Amino acid sequence: MKCTIQSQKKQATLVVKRLVLYQNCKLIHAQGRSGQDYYLIFHKNRYINTIKVTELKIDSFISKAIEQGLIVSAPHHAIYSLINQQVFSCLPLDKMVHHAENHPKQLEQVIILSYFDQYIAKEKIINLFIETFRNHRRNGKLQQAYQVLTILEDYAPENQFARDILTSLTFQGYQSDNQEYFAFNPLQSDILEKTYLKNKRHLEISILSTVNLLNEYSDDQWQLFHHTLSDYPIDIQAKTLFQLLKQKPSLIEQKTFAKALLKYANVKQFLSIVLKPEYPHSIDPTIFIEQLEQASQDEHLAIFNKKQKPFIDRITSFPIEDKEKATRLIIESAIQITPIDEVLKWLDAFEDTFSFYNQLLTIKKLVENPDQQEKLAEFYQRFNHRDGAIECLKWEAELYPTKESVHKKLIKLLKETNQNEEADAYQEQWIQQTKYST
Missing domain, CATH: 1.25.40.10 (Tetratricopeptide repeat domain)
Known part of the structure; x- marks a missing residue:
């Protein structure tokens, strides 16, 4: 997967590596041609800015997001949803800070600035949180003031101001109304799932269910994941599923996953999957033969030269007429470049004697x-x-x-x-x- 950024009328194409979901932020980690790291930063699903990073600060928001957030690798349909057919502008950070400092302090605005503490001084962001808190308190909006303090404490646990005010009598009995924000450390998947489903946040559900499937398969998580996948282009669905398989090969043991994977696989992928010894599911003979009919000569020869036993094992349960159809397709490709003696020898490994075998014996005689x-x-x-x-x-x-x-x-x-x-x-x-x- 690739994305395009633009700075001062110059464009660059980046290779997307992964997507990080943390609190209300989404980070797309991408790399340039020389391996330089870039982070495209989104608030919820709204693009904010892109920063180039040589070395991440240990205490930066991005480092914290990577450590505690939900991460999916590219390709993935959630990434496609964020970057498809867009060019992302890179804006100077000083303009963002200037705008925040010269406008009424809004919590969401300060939270967005905190995403950029790789380059914006953390102390400056903390002061903006405190100013926002004081504005709400002066206006008598104590619940909102409390909300600012809880987020500041999460952002900068060492901040004494937040700790002192939160433990004062003024805010005794107040509770945060943003459970999602604090459900990442430690990770509380059930709270996140409940929140995402309630608010129909399909993008977040797709990310959370992907992470959960990779940790431990369950039918419920598969249903959640598959529901978010079904509306995307077929090639995106296929790439996402194959990326999951790459990260967790044991997913192929799940019949629902295997069925979905084969539905979107091309011929080469289909044959590669079903001819692996560890593939545990039965295959409809008609579908298998249809795939072989569409396969190239090279794919047939790969079976002939390298996958004889998996091929025999796969067709063992087929009716004899289907065994013969499947095997003949391989022979028709092999006979074009393989000596007839080797073709006959290859067939010796089969328990069945096929009706075309005598024709091959005739060819052997006629060749001489x-x-x-x-x-x-x-x-x-x-x-x-x-x-x-x-x-x-x-x-x-x-x-x-x-x-x-x-x-x-x-x-x-x-x-x-x-x-x-x-x-x-x-x-x-x-x-x-x-x-x-x-």
């Missing part, structure tokens, strides 16, 4: 007989080996230049394989041959 190339071409065609059939017919045409059946078959095959110029050449050759022979 240069006088039977037309017949060999016929058998090659039965296994879709057109190139082999063409070579046989060319050989036969050289030996028997007046043999009409050979020329007709050769010309037809050349046209079917879009070798029209060569087909025309043989057609002309045949016309000239018959003209002079008569």
Whole structure:
């Protein structure tokens, strides 16, 4: 996944690494071409600014978010939701600070500034919290004043001002109405889930359920996660699921996960998954054969050369006719570049004897007989080996230049394989041959 940032009319494309959710902040960690770290900072789902970081301060908000927050790796549909088709402007931080210092102090505004304490002095942010608290207290808004103090204490636990006021008689009996904000240290997933569901915050639910699934699979968390995934483009759904599998391979043991994964997998991914020895689920023979039919020759050859046993194990429970269909598809690709003896030897590992086996034995005999190339071409065609059939017919045409059946078959095959110029050449050759022979 990539995103684009812009600074002073210059744009740069970054590779997204991960997304961090902490309190009301979302951080997208991305890297430039030279490995430089950038953090795109969002408040809730609203983009605020981007900062470039050489080395994170240990006590910075970003460090705290990475340590205590919920993290999902790219690609992920939540990341896609935040960055899709956008260019993110990088704004000077001094303008943000100037605006905050010269406008009425709002808690949300100060919280946003605290995200940037990698570069803004922490003491300055603490003073803005205190000013905001005093404004609310002067206006008689004690609940809001209390809220500011609790957030300041969480932000700067060492701050004596916050501790002293919170323990005073003035605020005895007050309670914070923002449970979500304080549910990250220690992490209280149940509170976060309840809050996110109540407020229909699908992006946060997608992040939380992802983290929970990676920690421990449950049907409830899968349902939450899958519900948030279903509205995204198919390629994003597939990339997200494969990223989860990469992070936690044991997820493939869950039938619901495996079913969803295979639904969005391409042919190569599908075969890679179901032919792994650890894949524990049964496969519909029809679906498996459809995937093999769409597979490339290289994918068939990979099975022939490297995955014979997993292939045999996968089709063991298939009806004999489906076993034969699946195996023949592999043989049709293998016979085009593999000596017939090796093809026959490969089939020896199967318990079943397939109906096409005798045809392969015939091919073995014909290969050794240069006088039977037309017949060999016929058998090659039965296994879709057109190139082999063409070579046989060319050989036969050289030996028997007046043999009409050979020329007709050769010309037809050349046209079917879009070798029209060569087909025309043989057609002309045949016309000239018959003209002079008569």
